[in-house]
Amino acid sequence: MKKQAGKFTNSKYGWVLLLLLLVAVNFLASVIHTRVDLTREKRYTLSRATRNLLLAVNDEVKIDVFLKGEFPSGFRKLANSTEEFLQLLKDRNGGKISYEFISPLETIPGTEVIYGDSLQRMGAIPINLTVQLKAGQSSNIIFPVALVHYKGKTALVNLYPGASGRISQEEINSAEALMEYQFAKTLDKLVNDRKPTVGYAIGNGEPTDGRT
Numbered sequence: 001m002k003k004q005a006g007k008f009t010n011s012k013y014g015w016v017l018l019l020l021l022l023v024a025v026n027f028l029a030s031v032i033h034t035r036v037d038l039t040r041e042k043r044y045t046l047s048r049a050t051r052n053l054l055l056a057v058n059d060e061v062k063i064d065v066f067l068k069g070e071f072p073s074g075f076r077k078l079a080n081s082t083e084e085f086l087q088l089l090k091d092r093n094g095g096k097i098s099y100e101f102i103s104p105l106e107t108i109p110g111t112e113v114i115y116g117d118s119l120q121r122m123g124a125i126p127i128n129l130t131v132q133l134k135a136g137q138s139s140n141i142i143f144p145v146a147l148v149h150y151k152g153k154t155a156l157v158n159l160y161p162g163a164s165g166r167i168s169q170e171e172i173n174s175a176e177a178l179m180e181y182q183f184a185k186t187l188d189k190l191v192n193d194r195k196p197t198v199g200y201a202i203g204n205g206e207p208t209d210g211r212t
Contacts, residue, residue, distance in 0.1 A: 049184065054089065056098075061098070061150050062149040065146045067079035067142075071142065078144065078159065078160065081179065104141065124156060126141045126143050146186060149187050155189060159182065
């Protein structure tokens with residue numbers, strides 16, 4: 001076998017064919033992006049409902065994630081998990097999905113308002129963390145949220161339901177497990193702007209005043 005391989009590489013066209021093979025493999029790797037999900041909870045596999053929802057997207061979806069900055073390891077892990085999930089969305093519908101990580105301390109383009117102030121007005125709850133640095137302690141305000149923009153509408157996504165300010169591995173794992181649900185629920189409201197209809201029957205003693 002080694003002699004045959006040696007003959008191939010030492011042949012007149014062996015190195016040329018090998019070079020062409022490497023170029024072809026690299027090209028296919030750049031075009032075809034896939035991953036094998038070996039996690040027990042299938043964290044890196046989108047559910048059928050989410051895949052169908054992405055098929056219903058017919059305009060650009062812009063996602064701003066406010067997990068950029070100097071964070072403790074727990075929130076760095078959450079930021080990495082968020083980026084991995086958003087890449088899954090982008091792989092599924094790359095022509096429509098785009099995302100960006102922004103620091104809440106940055107100012108909104110064209111204004112003097114920082115993102116953090118705008119996020120609080122939208123209902124985002126900041127987490128005040130005390131970070132241990134070499135020179136001492138530093139207070140850091142974290143907004144573990146994202147904004148989803150679609151057809152002129154914007155909705156807030158809470159990426160860290162445990163807003164107590166106490167970082168634990170359990171809360172981080174819970175936030176990662178709920179990530180697809182949080183994004184899918186928000187995107188569904190933006191894409192499908194239908195309003196549910198509720199029927200209310202009367203005539204059998206049901207209240208018809210303000211209690212209704």
